Amino acid sequence: MPDITMPKMGFDMQEGTIVRWLKKPGDEVRRGEPIAEIETDKVTIEIEAFASGILTEIVVQEGQSAPVNAVIARLDGGNGAQAPAPAAPVAEAPAASAPTTEAPAPAAPQPVAETPAADAGEIRASPLARRLAREHGIDLRQVRGTGPGGRIVKEDIEAYLAARGTSPAPAPAPAPSPAPVAPAQAAPALAPTPAAPAPAPTPAAPLPAPVAPPPTPAPAPVSAPPAAAGVVTPLSNMRKTIARRMLQSWQQFPHIFVSIEVDMGAALALRAQANAGRAKEEQFSVNDMVVKACAGALLAFPNLNASYGDEGIIRHPTVNIAIAVALESGLMAPVITNCQDRSLGSIAREAKRLVALAREGKITPDLLQGGTFTVSNLGMYGITEFTSIITPPQAASLAVGAIRRVPAFKDDSDEVVAKHLMMLTLSADHRVTDGAEAALFLNEVKRLLEQPLALLVG
Amino acid sequence: MPIITVREALRQALHEAMQDERVFIIGEDIGHYGSTYGVTAGFLEKYGPERIRDAPIAESGIVGIAIGAAMVGMRPIAEIMSVNFSLLAFDMLFNHAAKIYAMFGGQMTVPMVLRTTNGWTQLSATHSQSFDVYFAHMPGLKVVAPATPYDMKGMLKAAIEDPDPVVFIEHTLMYTVKGEVPEESYTVPLGKARLAREGRDITVVTYSRMVHLSQQAADILARDGIEVEIVDLRTLRPLDMSVALESFKKTNRAVVVTEDWQSFGTSAEIAARLYEHGFDYLDAPIARVNFREVPMPYSRNLELQTVVTVDRIVQAIRKTLS
Numbered sequence: 001m002p003d004i005t006m007p008k009m010g011f012d013m014q015e016g017t018i019v020r021w022l023k024k025p026g027d028e029v030r031r032g033e034p035i036a037e038i039e040t041d042k043v044t045i046e047i048e049a050f051a052s053g054i055l056t057e058i059v060v061q062e063g064q065s066a067p068v069n070a071v072i073a074r075l076d077g078g079n080g081a082q083a084p085a086p087a088a089p090v091a092e093a094p095a096a097s098a099p100t101t102e103a104p105a106p107a108a109p110q111p112v113a114e115t116p117a118a119d120a121g122e123i124r125a126s127p128l129a130r131r132l133a134r135e136h137g138i139d140l141r142q143v144r145g146t147g148p149g150g151r152i153v154k155e156d157i158e159a160y161l162a163a164r165g166t167s168p169a170p171a172p173a174p175a176p177s178p179a180p181v182a183p184a185q186a187a188p189a190l191a192p193t194p195a196a197p198a199p200a201p202t203p204a205a206p207l208p209a210p211v212a213p214p215p216t217p218a219p220a221p222v223s224a225p226p227a228a229a230g231v232v233t234p235l236s237n238m239r240k241t242i243a244r245r246m247l248q249s250w251q252q253f254p255h256i257f258v259s260i261e262v263d264m265g266a267a268l269a270l271r272a273q274a275n276a277g278r279a280k281e282e283q284f285s286v287n288d289m290v291v292k293a294c295a296g297a298l299l300a301f302p303n304l305n306a307s308y309g310d311e312g313i314i315r316h317p318t319v320n321i322a323i324a325v326a327l328e329s330g331l332m333a334p335v336i337t338n339c340q341d342r343s344l345g346s347i348a349r350e351a352k353r354l355v356a357l358a359r360e361g362k363i364t365p366d367l368l369q370g371g372t373f374t375v376s377n378l379g380m381y382g383i384t385e386f387t388s389i390i391t392p393p394q395a396a397s398l399a400v401g402a403i404r405r406v407p408a409f410k411d412d413s414d415e416v417v418a419k420h421l422m423m424l425t426l427s428a429d430h431r432v433t434d435g436a437e438a439a440l441f442l443n444e445v446k447r448l449l450e451q452p453l454a455l456l457v458g
Numbered sequence: 459m460p461i462i463t464v465r466e467a468l469r470q471a472l473h474e475a476m477q478d479e480r481v482f483i484i485g486e487d488i489g490h491y492g493s494t495y496g497v498t499a500g501f502l503e504k505y506g507p508e509r510i511r512d513a514p515i516a517e518s519g520i521v522g523i524a525i526g527a528a529m530v531g532m533r534p535i536a537e538i539m540s541v542n543f544s545l546l547a548f549d550m551l552f553n554h555a556a557k558i559y560a561m562f563g564g565q566m567t568v569p570m571v572l573r574t575t576n577g578w579t580q581l582s583a584t585h586s587q588s589f590d591v592y593f594a595h596m597p598g599l600k601v602v603a604p605a606t607p608y609d610m611k612g613m614l615k616a617a618i619e620d621p622d623p624v625v626f627i628e629h630t631l632m633y634t635v636k637g638e639v640p641e642e643s644y645t646v647p648l649g650k651a652r653l654a655r656e657g658r659d660i661t662v663v664t665y666s667r668m669v670h671l672s673q674q675a676a677d678i679l680a681r682d683g684i685e686v687e688i689v690d691l692r693t694l695r696p697l698d699m700s701v702a703l704e705s706f707k708k709t710n711r712a713v714v715v716t717e718d719w720q721s722f723g724t725s726a727e728i729a730a731r732l733y734e735h736g737f738d739y740l741d742a743p744i745a746r747v748n749f750r751e752v753p754m755p756y757s758r759n760l761e762l763q764t765v766v767t768v769d770r771i772v773q774a775i776r777k778t779l780s
Contacts, residue, residue: 128710128741147742148780154710154741 002051004073006066009040009365014142016040017065017237018072023055029075036072041241043363051075067139125152132157163247238330249392253308254430257387260442264403264420267452274456284348287323287377290400290424291347292455293448295319295339298373301441305372307393308431322371322391323351325358332358333391335371344455375400385423395432398445399425422449459640465633467607468497471614474643476505478533481618484511484520485537485573494539495575495633521547521572525555525623528570533618538574541627542585547572548592555623556598567621571614576603576666576717577630580761583753588718590666593625594694594727601694602648603627605669607637609692612646620648629667649693651701657685660775661705663728664715665691668766672715675771686775694724699731706732710741713774717766720748745774 006016019037023029034046035055053075060072123140125133129152133140136157143160145152235243267289275283298305298319307314319340322333334354336347357363373395376388379402388399401423408419424445428438448454462470475481483498489512492499502510513520517538524534538544544551555568578586593601600622604613610628617624654669655676662672669690676686687709689702706712712732714725725746732744750764 126710126741127737128739131738151742 002053002075003071004035004049004075006038006060006068006070006072007047008068009038009043009045013040013068013365014139015065015067018060018062019044020062021058021073022046025055025058027055029053029055039237040365041237043365043368044361045364049075123152124150126154128154129157136161163244163251165243236329238332242330245392246389249390253390253392255387255390255427256430256435256438257425257427258435258438258442259385259423259425260439260446262422262424262446262449264422264449267449267455268403268420270452270456281352282345282349284344285351286379286403286422287375287400288344288348288351289449289452289455290377290398290445291321291323291336291339291351291375292342292344293445294321294373294375294398295342295347296448296454297441297444299340300444301437303433303437304396304428304441306395306432307372308395308429313432316372318372320370320372322368322374322394323354324374324376324388325355327358332363332368333371333374334358334363334367335369337370374398379403379422385425387425388427390427390429394429396426396428396438396441399427401425459638461636462607462639463633464607464610464628464635464637465495465497467611467637467639468614468628469499470639470641471611471618472498472501472535474615475533475535475618476501476509478618480531480533481535482509482511482527482532483535483537484513484523486513486515486520486539488512488537493537495628495630497633498537517543517546518550521550521555524570524572525550525558525568528568528623529558529566534570535618536570536572538572540585540630541574541576541589542587544572544574544589551593551599551623551625552596556596559622560598568623569621571617571620571624571626573614573626573628575628575630578754578761578765579631580756580758581754582756586754586761588716588749590627590694590716590718591722591724591727593627594697594724596695598623599695600624600648601627602692603629603666603694604646604692605632605654605666605690607635607639609646609652609690611639612644613648613692615643616645616648619645624648627666632667632670635670646692649696649698651689651691651693651698653687653701653705654690655686655688657687657709659685659709659711660687660779661702661709661712662686662688662715662771662775663691663702663706663712663732664688665694666717668715668717671766671768672771674768675775678768678772679775684775684779691728697727697731699728699735702728702732703735706736707739710739711744711778713745713747713771713778715747715766715771715774718749719751720746721751723748742778745778747771747774 009016016038017040019039021036023035029035029049029052031049031052033049035049037044037046039045055073056076057074058072059074060066060070066072124145124147125140125143126147129143130140132138132154133143133152138157138160140152143152143156146156147153264286267286271284271286271289302315303313305316305319307316318338320335320337321339322335324331324333334357336342336350336354339347342350354363354367357367371391371394374388374391374397376397377400378386379400382402384404385401386399388397390397403420403422405418405420407416408421409415410417424442426438426442472483483501485493487494488498489502489507489510491512492502498510502512513523520536520538524536527534538547551572555570555572559567576588576590590601590603593599600617600620602613602617602624603626604610614626617626655673657676662676664672669688672686672688676688679686687705689705691697691702702712712729714728714732716723716725716728718724720726725748729744729746733740747766747770749766752764754764755761
C-alpha cells in the first residue's frame with residue numbers, strides 16, 4: 001500500500017499546499033500520471049504518481065499544507081512494485097502529545113514513517129524556547145538559534161514570530177503548521193518586466209476564509225482588527241515568502257542607496273539598429289542591456305556579486321542575475337545564470353524564456369535559485385526612479401526607471417538637445433560594501449550603457 | 459529611620475531578647491572581652507555573669523549546655539565565635555538538637571539559637587570556611603543567613619522566639635554594613651525570601667553577604683542597560699523558592715551566587731530547584747559563582763582569586779545573558 005508523499009521540489013522546500021486533487025478516492029492511478037497540483041513557496045506544479053493503483057484515501061485536503069515527505073494520499077491494490085517513499089509524519093508533536101521519542105523500527109508491517117524526531121532532537125533549544133514553539137506551533141527546525149552554540153532561545157522565537165507576523169502572545173495554536181522558511185535564494189525585489197501582467201495561471205487556490213474551514217492550519221493567525229473588520233485575503237505561499245524575505249532583508253540588511261542618471265541615446269540607437277529586421281523573439285530589450293551591463297560591471301566589482309556571512313564576505317564565482325517579474329499573484333525573480341559568459345543575445349533569449357515560464361506558472365524552483373544580484377524594472381509603468389529591497393542573501397539590487405525624453409544641454413555647450421535619460425538606483429548591503437564602491441559600480445554600468453558597443457563584444 | 463550597622467542591629471535584637479528572663483547567652487569571649495566582633499560588648503555589665511556566660515574553648519559543651527537548657531524551658535543563645543569551630547559541636551547539633559523533637563515524639567522542643575559567623579580575610583584554610591550547606595542539609599534545624607541590618611535584627615528576634623533550634627549565620631565582613639533599622643521591636647519571619655532588587659533581564663539568587671556584592675554587580679551592569687533582579691533567600695532551611703521562581707519565570711535566566719564551594723554546595727540545591735520547578739521557563743543554563751575549589755590560601759592575592767568577587771558575578775551574568 002504505497003503512500004503518496006509531499007515531494008521535495010527544491011532543496012529549500014519545507015512544505016507544500018495542495019491546490020487541487022486531479023484524482024479522487026476510488027480512481028485508478030497509473031504510474032507517471034499527474035495526480036495533484038501543489039503549491040510551494042515559489043511555484044505551483046503538478047505531481048505525478050510514482051506507483052500505480054487505486055487512490056484509496058486523500059490525507060491532505062485541497063487548501064491544506066503538509067511538510068515535505070508527509071503522506072498526502074494512499075494508494076492501494078496497485079502493482080506498485082516501487083518501494084514506498086519514506087513518509088515522514090508531521091513532525092512537531094502538538095502540545096498535548098507525549099514527548100517525541102525516537103521511534104524504533106516498527107514491528108507492524110506498514111511502512112511506518114522515518115521519524116524526523118532524531119532530527120528534531122539534535123536541535124539545540126532552551127526548554128523555554130521549546131515550550132513557546134510548542135504553544136505557537138512552530139517547527140524549531142525553521143528557527144535560527146542565536147544563543148551559545150546556536151541554541152535557540154526565547155528571543156529567537158520572538159523574532160521568528162515577529163517575522164511571521166504573529167503576536168508572541170500565547171496563541172491556542174490548533175495545529176502546528178510550520179511557516180515555510182526557505183533558507184536563501186529566489187524571491188524577488190520589486191518590480192516587473194515588460195508588458196502587462198499576464199493572467200496568472202496558478203492562482204494560489206485561496207483558502208476558504210469566511211466559511212468555517214476544516215482544520216485548515218492557518219499559519220499566521222490574523223488577529224481580527226478591533227472594530228469593523230476588513231476583508232481578509234488569506235496569504236498565498238508566494239505572498240508569505242515575499243513578506244518573510246523582504247522583512248528579513250529590511251530588518252537585517254543595512255541598505256544604502258545610490259542613484260545615477262544614464263544617457264540612453266546611444267543604447268537606444270544601437271538597439272534599434274540591431275533589432276531591425278530580426279524576428280521578435282530574437283530582439284533584445286533595454287532591460288536585457290541593463291542586465292548585460294550589470295554583468296560586466298559585477299565582474300569589475302566582484303564585491304557586489306557577493307553575500308555577507310559571519311565568517312566573511314562570500315564572493316560568488318558566477319554572476320547570476322535575477323530579474324523581477326510581476327505576476328497577478330505576486331512576483332517572482334527567475335535567475336539568468338552565468339551572465340558572465342552570456343552574450344547580449346543569450347541573455348535576451350534566456351530572459352524571454354524565463355518570463356514566459358513565470359507567466360505560465362511553469363517555472364520550477366531551480367530556476368528561482370542561485371541569484372547573486374537582482375535587476376528590477378518599473379520603467380514600463382512610467383516610474384522614473386525607485387528603490388528596491390535587496391533579496392537575501394544577495395548584496396545588491398538595481399532598480400531601473402523609465403527612459404525619459406528630456407531637453408538637456410549638449411555636453412558643455414549652451415545648446416539644448418533632446419536626451420533619453422534613465423535613472424538607476426542601486427540598493428547595496430552596507431555590511432558588504434560602501435557608498436563609494438557602489439558609486440563606482442554604477443558609473444561602470446553607466447559607461448557600458450552609454451558606450452553600448454562594449455555590450456556586444458563583452 | 460535610624461541608619462545603623464549590622465553589629466548594632468544584632469545588639470538591639472539581643473537587648474530586646476534579654477527582656478525575657480529565660481534568655482541567656484553562652485560563648486567564648488562574649489563577656490569580659492565583649493565578644494570578638496563586639497556584638498555583646500557591655501552585656502556582662504548590664505545583665506551579669508548568670509546570663510552572660512563566658513565559656514571555655516569547648517564548642518561541644520557550649521552547644522550541649524544550650525540544648526539541655528532549651529529542653530527544660532530556657533531560651534539559650536549559644537555563640538560559636540567562628541563557624542569553623544562549630545565542627546566540634548556537630549554531634550551535639552546534628553544528633554541532638556536537630557532530632558530531639560522527632561525522637562521524643564514531640565514531647566519537647568529545643569528552642570535555642572546558635573549564632574555564628576562565616577568570613578575570611580587572610581585567616582587561612584581552617585578559618586575561612588562556610589558550612590551553610592552542612593547545617594541546611596539537616597532536617598530538624600532551621601538555618602538563617604540574613605543580609606541587611608533590618609533583617610538581622612528582625613530575624614534574630616524571630617529565631618529566638620522560634621520553638622526549634624535555629625542556626626543564625628552572620629558574616630565577619632558584614633558587621634559594619636549599614637541600613638535603616640527601626641528602633642522599635644519587630645520580627646521578620648523565618649523561611650521567607652525577599653526581592654532585593656527589581657530587574658527584568660536576569661535573576662540572581664543569593665543570600666547573606668553575596669546580596670551586597672550582587673547589588674554592586676547589578677549597578678555595574680545597569681550602566682549597560684542590563685537590569686538584574688536580585689532575590690535574597692534569607693533562610694536556607696526551610697528554603698522559600700517562591701520569590702526566586704517567580705522572578706525566574708519572568709527573566710528566564712538565573713545566576714546563583716553563594717560563598718561556599720560549588721560542588722554539592724548550597725548553590726547546587728538552589729539551582730536544582732530552579733531547574734525542577736522552572737524547567738519550562740529556562741532559556742539558558744543556570745550559572746553559579748562560588749569559592750574556587752581549593753582550601754582557602756593565606757596569601758592575599760591567592761585568596762582574592764579564590765573568593766567570590768563583584769567582577770566574577772558580572773562576568774557570570776554577562777555569560778548567562780549571551
